[in-house]
Amino acid sequence: MTTWAPFAIGHGYHSDVRAGENTGKERIAVIGSGNWGSVAAKLVATNALSHENIHDEVRMWVFEETLANGEKLTQVINKNKINVKYLPNVNLGVNVVADPNLENTVKDATMLVFCTPHQFVESICKQLQGKVNPNAKAISLIKGMEVKPDGPVMLSKLITKHLGIDCSVLMGANIANEVAMEQFSEATVGYKADTSIAKSWVQAFATPYFHVAAIKDVEGVELCGTLKNVVAIAAGFVDGLGMGNNTKAAIMRIGLKEMIGFSKLLFPTVSDATFFESCGVADLITTCFGGRNRKVAEAYARNGGKRSFDELEAELLGGQKLQGVLTAGEVFQVLKARNWEKKFPLFATVHKIAIGHLPPSTIVDYDNESAQKLHRNPSVGVIG
Ligand SMILES: NC(=O)C1=CN([C@@H]2O[C@H](COP(=O)(O)OP(=O)(O)OC[C@H]3O[C@@H](n4cnc5c(N)ncnc54)[C@H](O)[C@@H]3O)[C@@H](O)[C@H]2O)C=CC1
Numbered sequence: 001m002t003t004w005a006p007f008a009i010g011h012g013y014h015s016d017v018r019a020g021e022n023t024g025k026e027r028i029a030v031i032g033s034g035n036w037g038s039v040a041a042k043l044v045a046t047n048a049l050s051h052e053n054i055h056d057e058v059r060m061w062v063f064e065e066t067l068a069n070g071e072k073l074t075q076v077i078n079k080n081k082i083n084v085k086y087l088p089n090v091n092l093g094v095n096v097v098a099d100p101n102l103e104n105t106v107k108d109a110t111m112l113v114f115c116t117p118h119q120f121v122e123s124i125c126k127q128l129q130g131k132v133n134p135n136a137k138a139i140s141l142i143k144g145m146e147v148k149p150d151g152p153v154m155l156s157k158l159i160t161k162h163l164g165i166d167c168s169v170l171m172g173a174n175i176a177n178e179v180a181m182e183q184f185s186e187a188t189v190g191y192k193a194d195t196s197i198a199k200s201w202v203q204a205f206a207t208p209y210f211h212v213a214a215i216k217d218v219e220g221v222e223l224c225g226t227l228k229n230v231v232a233i234a235a236g237f238v239d240g241l242g243m244g245n246n247t248k249a250a251i252m253r254i255g256l257k258e259m260i261g262f263s264k265l266l267f268p269t270v271s272d273a274t275f276f277e278s279c280g281v282a283d284l285i286t287t288c289f290g291g292r293n294r295k296v297a298e299a300y301a302r303n304g305g306k307r308s309f310d311e312l313e314a315e316l317l318g319g320q321k322l323q324g325v326l327t328a329g330e331v332f333q334v335l336k337a338r339n340w341e342k343k344f345p346l347f348a349t350v351h352k353i354a355i356g357h358l359p360p361s362t363i364v365d366y367d368n369e370s371a372q373k374l375h376r377n378p379s380v381g382v383i384g
């Protein structure tokens with residue numbers, strides 16, 4: 001445990017503090033400072049102060065913006081240690097330093113935590129090429145994927161491809177505002193092969209109120225976090241249409257089946273057990289009841305699809321970003337390219353509703369032969 005120097009309180013401190021240092025300790029940088037990115041910084045900052053092998057300072061990259069009062073967001077964060085725009089009223093920790101300069105944020109870092117909305121990751125990675133420590137390790141907390149001409153690419157893979165470093169993932173039933181309030185929750189680290197890397201990430205994130213388990217199924221964990229956002233959009237439609245709990249539970253069950261089917265078709269190594277971890281069924285439940293995707297989809301359905309998702313996102317989320325609508329579009333590209341549309345009717349329908357090609361009411365109106373085959377598994381004796 002390092003005692004934090006009082007001079008740092010309320011002032012933050014600057015990159016020259018790092019100059020010439022080679023402490024042999026891990027140094028954590030967080031790339032992203034939205035709602036969850038800020039909570040991620042709080043979690044690792046707590047652990048940085050309590051673990052001798054981690055340097056105290058946690059640098060957090062902020063996509064700079066000017067607030068209504070004319071102040072820069074980074075200046076306000078460094079003054080008050082609160083991200084007033086994306087996580088108001090929560091102290092991030094005296095050792096969190098907001099930095100608008102991406103390159104400076106990762107300079108000297110040995111552990112990189114990626115947490116931005118998924119649509120920005122590739123351009124961030126391009127800016128970071130050749131700028132990160134080649135021995136660093138990364139973890140992605142980002143729920144989403146990219147679709148390239150030759151197929152879908154998970155973001156952990158994209159990060160590894162651009163930066164040449166190992167990338168694990170951390171997903172779970174983690175509504176940011178609840179974790180920020182230190183309410184008990186769980187998360188899952190998905191790692192590739194090296195258990196020492198998995199242990200480092202568990203150490204960096206786990207706290208008494210945030211339990212982290214690691215499993216060797218990076219694609220399974222990442223696909224759970226990615227695909228549940230599409231199901232959450234469907235759950236929001238059900239809420240907006242005024243349908244009841246049974247309907248929502250049915251949509252969640254069908255959605256879970258499609259998550260499992262889609263994940264296993266893409267990566268046959270994905271394990272069934274992964275869906276029972278926090279990243280799987282628990283995240284599906286929390287997002288379908290309390291998430292932003294659900295909230296905006298509910299408003300979309302309530303308005304009969306007459307107001308766009310972009311408009312409702314801007315109105316309801318105050319700068320925070322939805323992932324589910326983009327992900328539904330990305331999943332749909334895969335379904336089209338592989339002729340899988342009939343295997344995943346819920347995913348396909350969510351996309352068609354979100355782009356206005358179908359009315360929200362069709363969320364419960366997609367039973368075709370293929371869907372019946374997929375959702376009613378004869379091997380467990382279910383008929384009808
Ligand atoms: N908020 C939550 O409860 C949780 C979110 N996640 C995932 O974490 C990831 C990040 O989400 P949040 O931290 O909640 O972000 P957010 O939804 O609060 O997004 C806003 C962030 O995007 C940044 N931004 C806006 N335009 C940008 C640009 N052009 N380039 C780069 N950054 C830009 C903003 O500065 C801000 O930091 C997402 O994939 C999300 O699904 C995962 C678990 C929980």
Ligand SMILES: O=C(CO)COP(=O)(O)O
Nearest residue numbers: 172173174175291292293
């Ligand atoms: O991923 C989340 C909880 O684990 C948050 O989901 P939303 O983006 O829908 O709020």
